[in-house]
Amino acid sequence: MSPAREREAAPPTGAAGPPGGREVLTGEEIRRALKRVAHEILEGNKGADDLVLLGIPTRGVPLADRLAAAVAAVEGTAVPTGSLDITMYRDDLRSQPTRAPEPMKVPAGGVDGKVVVLVDDVLYSGRTVRAALDSLADLGRPAAVRLAVLVDRGHRELPIRADYVGKNLPTSRSERVMVRLHEADDAEGVWIA
Amino acid sequence: MKHLLSIADLSAEEITRILDTAVSMHEVQDRQVKKLPTLRGRTIINFFFEDSTRTRASFEIAGKWMSADTINLTGKGTSVSKGESLRDTVMTIDAMGVDMMVIRHPASGAPAQVADWTDCAIVNAGDGTHEHPSQALLDAYTLRRALGDLRGRHVAIVGDLTHSRVLRSNLLCLRALGAQVTLVAPPTLMPSGAGPWAAADGFELSYDLDAVLPTVDAVMMLRVQRERMSGGYFPTAREYAVTYGLTARRLGLLQDHAVIAHPGPMNRGLEISADAADAARSLVLDQVSAGVAVRMSILYHLLAGEGDAA
Numbered sequence: 079m080s081p082a083r084e085r086e087a088a089p090p091t092g093a094a095g096p097p098g099g100r101e102v103l104t105g106e107e108i109r110r111a112l113k114r115v116a117h118e119i120l121e122g123n124k125g126a127d128d129l130v131l132l133g134i135p136t137r138g139v140p141l142a143d144r145l146a147a148a149v150a151a152v153e154g155t156a157v158p159t160g161s162l163d164i165t166m167y168r169d170d171l172r173s174q175p176t177r178a179p180e181p182m183k184v185p186a187g188g189v190d191g192k193v194v195v196l197v198d199d200v201l202y203s204g205r206t207v208r209a210a211l212d213s214l215a216d217l218g219r220p221a222a223v224r225l226a227v228l229v230d231r232g233h234r235e236l237p238i239r240a241d242y243v244g245k246n247l248p249t250s251r252s253e254r255v256m257v258r259l260h261e262a263d264d265a266e267g268v269w270i271a
Numbered sequence: 272m273k274h275l276l277s278i279a280d281l282s283a284e285e286i287t288r289i290l291d292t293a294v295s296m297h298e299v300q301d302r303q304v305k306k307l308p309t310l311r312g313r314t315i316i317n318f319f320f321e322d323s324t325r326t327r328a329s330f331e332i333a334g335k336w337m338s339a340d341t342i343n344l345t346g347k348g349t350s351v352s353k354g355e356s357l358r359d360t361v362m363t364i365d366a367m368g369v370d371m372m373v374i375r376h377p378a379s380g381a382p383a384q385v386a387d388w389t390d391c392a393i394v395n396a397g398d399g400t401h402e403h404p405s406q407a408l409l410d411a412y413t414l415r416r417a418l419g420d421l422r423g424r425h426v427a428i429v430g431d432l433t434h435s436r437v438l439r440s441n442l443l444c445l446r447a448l449g450a451q452v453t454l455v456a457p458p459t460l461m462p463s464g465a466g467p468w469a470a471a472d473g474f475e476l477s478y479d480l481d482a483v484l485p486t487v488d489a490v491m492m493l494r495v496q497r498e499r500m501s502g503g504y505f506p507t508a509r510e511y512a513v514t515y516g517l518t519a520r521r522l523g524l525l526q527d528h529a530v531i532a533h534p535g536p537m538n539r540g541l542e543i544s545a546d547a548a549d550a551a552r553s554l555v556l557d558q559v560s561a562g563v564a565v566r567m568s569i570l571y572h573l574l575a576g577e578g579d580a581a
Binding site for chain 2: 166
């Protein structure tokens with residue numbers, strides 16, 4: 079099973095409870111990690127000017143909202159957020175049943191000339207990010223694109239890396255990483271099984 | 272889902288999935304770069320043995336926006352006019368290795384027949400007086416955008432029902448989505464089996480448009496298909512317009528939130544007056560704009576996956 083497909087093995091939508099396995103991040107640790115990442119984003123960008131946070135559905139979207147709230151708490155300025163659906167840009171569409179795309183939400187100001195931070199829960203093969211970059215190119219021309227992820231579990235298949243990482247998690251390919259966020263699920267934390 | 276031949280083949284869930292996907296596709300229409308890479312390398316033939324403006328154009332645009340290669344063929348100007356049979360024509364095209372054929376044909380059932388002959392995905396873009404499923408899906412999409420959930424909503428379908436393929440598809444689609452439907456037509460243009468069907472399926476029939484209009488959330492006017500009429504279905508066009516046309520006077524009978532739909536092409540002054548066609552509550556152009564999004568969604572569900580979603 080290719081890693082891209084394994085990622086799909088987790089239900090793409092719908093609430094899920096604690097998945098079992100070993101808990102590697104608690105809700106409290108997620109909160110601290112996101113707060114640090116928010117600071118790092120502000121540091122890297124020298125402030126909140128021209129920032130746009132785009133979450134990749136499903137769980138990248140609430141993470142982007144949380145990062146925006148953390149940035150607002152530090153800088154006192156609201157950062158536009160949105161969601162970037164990549165279903166139509168996947169490279170494995172033909173190897174699985176079609177799924178309904180998630181809604182796309184781009185902030186009113188667009189992405190031209192902005193510093194776009196893509197936000198996702200788990201960085202694995204890098205194929206999702208590749209699709210997100212293609213999708214973004216069709217929306218406009220950002221000044222720069224950065225990548226923030228909650229968990230980097232390694233095993234990249236493309237020359238892609240994250241700029242901001244909540245937690246580096248060494249894994250084997252046979253393990254599964256499961257993220258639960260209370261906006262989408264009935265639990266909060268990261269588990270490995 | 273391998274083919275789209277009839278709304279009857281779709282479950283309510285599948286219809287909803289196509290409409291939900293169309294919402295995402297609609298957003299592409301407002302972009303500067305109207306292109307998705309989803310169907311790159313796929314080939315779609317639009318085979319139109321009957322005239323069409325919006326269906327053919329929107330299937331072609333939908334395919335192009337999803338990066339498929341789309342080719343249009345018509346009955347005229349192909350070997351069909353030299354007497355080649357439908358089977359030989361589609362087998363020839365199939366041998367070229369296309370992935371999908373979008374077929375409009377004057378004979379009811381022709382796309383289903385073609386689906387038996389070839390391996391490629393078939394979309395029925397209107398067959399005789401049988402069905403026009405993509406039109407019904409875009410009508411449902413447009414109504415859903417205007418009215419919200421269609422469950423319990425009351426839709427009147429009015430006009431030349433006997434010759435309408437849009438009627439059957441729309442009736443099946445609206446019923447599957449839980450809407451209440453009333454068919455309104457002069458007795459001569461009410462399909463012959465409508466009575467038993469209505470009794471079995473629980474929709475209404477009426478010959479009195481004035482009585483129905485005040486109760487509907489949407490009224491769908493169907494075109495009087497003069498090209499399919501050989502005999503006297505009604506005395507004069509004027510009399511039809513007065514008794515069954517959506518005139519300026521009848522607009523006043525509608526509830527404030529009620530909307531008007533027409534699949535086009537319109538006979539202005541016959542089944543629909545200019546006042547109704549151009550009213551703020553008229554969805555005619557919304558239907559056309561939705562046509563591309565809904566057809567993109569159809570192409571996506573038929574061609575993008577491994578094909579076992581059904």
